[in-house]
Amino acid sequence: MTDLNTPEIADTVRWLERAVIGLNLCPFAKAPHVKGQIHYVLSEAKGLEGLRDELIEQLQALAALPAEERETVLLIVPQMLQDFLEFNDFLDEADAVLQELDMEGVFQVASFHPQFQFADTEPDDITNFTNRSPYPTLHLLREESIDRAVEAFPEAEMIYETNMETMDKLGAEGWKKLDVGPHD
Template sequence: MVSLSPPAALATRAWVQRVVVGLALCPWAQPAEQAGKIRYAVTAAATAGDLLLALETEVRRLQAEPGLETTLLVHPQALRSWEEFYPWVGGDAEAWLEDAGLDDAFQVVGFHPGFCFAGEEADDASNWTNRSPFPMTHILRQDSVESAIESHPDPQAVPEGNKCVLRRMGTERLRELVRRCVDEG
């Protein structure tokens, strides 16, 4: 189900390094990236159902490999529109975790090229906090999230700080930065 696609994996890794870590959008990403604890998995899934199977495969892998901190499940062929993706990640993916009894162990966060925060205009630069080169589902260990939040002096300040940084950069600069990540992949 999950296969490596070097261009999408390389573009996603470049995005993590340049955007997520490089702009300090996630203070917890750099240690995991430097330690090699992020798995970049690219699936050929083209439907929401196939994507759920890929999600299950990746969650099971995280269960079996405690040295892996997190997985970025990139799905360039599935749920390409924001309108399809948003309800899937917040509905189907979370429901699967709950039905499998894994919602206390894992959580999912969506990243998408069309990501838009509720209440924000589509062209607001703050949306680039969760805009990625391809649709992807970030699978996180719940205990790691809780530990990261507890270890940060002010985790609530991170989202507001990100909005300020991204708005100062502007949409065009951010679009170009992500485009270069894709071109390198």
């Protein structure tokens, strides 16, 4: 279901605009956002099998459209996978779906989660917030688009380090002021 007026999608767009684009955490996000090429999907799945089916449906829909029309998909999962470790486990299933559909190397699934935590960090480490979204979210990306973006951005490997520095400077209070969490 794609209803841009849902609170969950509005929260996700606000997070994208204020954090991802606003802090330049992903220098590749602004263009598809401005061009309206990001497709937002609110998961209605009640279980893992349903979410898997939605993932398949969205990957197939993305494959059926040119990038100029739909560059990427954010599959927002507000009703499930609130536990980060369970969400992380589902990413193995997402990779298996790419294999089953013979879409490895064509698409990849990136992840964002409200409790995202890099290995060897404490839960409240500000650097974890580079991948924190209002809701568990699967980001479906075209490999071809990633390759083009990396070519255009010669120091793409530096994005991670730059993001860590950005978050360190921003701090927990600065993140809180962005107001990018879920709203009631």
